Amino acid sequence: MKTVACIIQDGFAPFEFGVACEAFGLDRSDDGVPNFDFRVVAPRVGVVRSKMGFSVNVEHDLSFAYEADLVVFCPMPRQYWGAIDPLLLDVARDAVARGAWVMSVCSGSFILAAAGVLDGRRATTHWMYSDLMADMYPEIDIDADVLFVQDGRIITSAGTAAGIDACLHLLRQEIGAELTNRIARRMVVPPQRDGGQAQFIDRPIPASHGDSLSKVADWAVEHLREDLGIEQLAARALMSQRTFARRFKAEYGVTPAAWLGRQRVIHAQRLLERTDFGLDRIADECGFGSAAVLRQNFTRTLGLAPTAYRARFSCAEESAA
Known part of the structure; x- marks a missing residue:
């Protein structure tokens, strides 16, 4: 373009x-x-x-x-x-x-x-x-x-x-x-809001900063490699799983699982662009577990296989320089 x-x-x-x-x-x-x-x-x-x-x-x-x-x-x-x-x-x-x-x-x-x-x-x-x-x-x-x-x-x-x-x-x-x-x-905007997020939510403005789940979300982005699930996220937010799922959907417009999956794909995009890591290592770094699961999720989300994405957008040599 x-x-x-x-x-x-x-x-x-x-x-x-x-x-x-x-x-x-x-x-x-x-x-x-x-x-x-x-x-x-x-x-x-x-x-x-x-x-x-x-x-x-x-x-x-x-x-x-x-x-x-x-x-x-x-x-x-x-x-x-x-x-x-x-x-x-x-x-x-x-x-x-x-x-x-x-x-x-x-x-x-x-x-x-x-x-x-x-x-x-x-x-x-x-x-x-x-x-x-x-x-x-x-x-x-x-x-x-x-x-x-x-x-x-x-x-x-x-x-x-x-x-x-x-x-x-x-x-x-x-x-x-x-x-x-x-x-x-x-x-000065977040790069990762997805199209599937809601246009408007039931709680547009949290009652207080501490009421927002942003700290939990930020922590999750830093720990994508781990086996994260709603159990771990809810525990970190000091909430029951049901309450956390409801609050997360209200604040982010998607389920915790869908949000985590998208964050892992975004991280995989960065690694494909900026490193020469193999798909097995990228899958491990992003929490996908295997190259096959990475390929499946990446291709379903972006319509492009990881190897094809790297061939098109790789700037690993520039990064190394």
């Missing part, structure tokens, strides 16, 4: 627009991160008004979007959802047809839905709009409970900060976990 077109129109949401700019538009070559040819485009060149009372001057029309490797659709005002600019529909259809990456943030998914490219696919949007989207587009399998969904080369994300998670998810596939983690550190 070398070129990125970010599409905005009148009434665009500044935060979600800024997420795309931050993820794909900044020069991070000093961190070893490759730069993208990132351009903001609009149906018509000139002044484009945001929903917050300021405007930006867009220098590029949609021509660049027809050749970009990634096309990002930013949120659009609700009054346009039923009458979307045909120029945007054409761009969406073309991008999908030629196999480009396509991403929508929040209500940008309504553009993809209207273009028909989500028909028969699983997708998401902001939970406040999911029922309306399901009514307008019954052919789409709407999942209102997740941060983002990838179906093929189409990624739809929920509202606001979920766009950051979707961008990092795509970057992990294009430039690897190590470089994506560098971007996440620069953005």
Whole structure:
């Protein structure tokens, strides 16, 4: 992925627009991160008004979007959802047809839905709009409970900060976990929130810092090599297993077992990129137990075998130097 077109129109949401700019538009070559040819485009060149009372001057029309490797659709005002600019529909259809990456943030998914490219696919949007989207587009399998969904080369994300998670998810596939983690550190966000995590939870804010399970989670990440289970984690949190499982799901949006499995895959990604360890050693370091179990979990999660991932993203020689 070398070129990125970010599409905005009148009434665009500044935060979600800024997420795309931050993820794909900044020069991070000093961190070893490759730069993208990132351009903001609009149906018509000139002044484009945001929903917050300021405007930006867009220098590029949609021509660049027809050749970009990634096309990002930013949120659009609700009054346009039923009458979307045909120029945007054409761009969406073309991008999908030629196999480009396509991403929508929040209500940008309504553009993809209207273009028909989500028909028969699983997708998401902001939970406040999911029922309306399901009514307008019954052919789409709407999942209102997740941060983002990838179906093929189409990624739809929920509202606001979920766009950051979707961008990092795509970057992990294009430039690897190590470089994506560098971007996440620069953005001061966690690199590991998965699409399956809940958009909103029953307890959004812990009653106190000590009430959060973050310390247990941090400890688990440092001890992935061990035979961890809900018994050990619950004991460390001084809770019954049932209470811990319920609280963990409320705070992290996934079960402890699913979360641990994902953390082990993320650690395996780092080791495949940064070391020349064999698969048996990596499996041991990550707590998978055997190379066969590592291959199974890694391939199921990323759609790529560990050896193929290493061939694509290895920077072991750079690390050794």
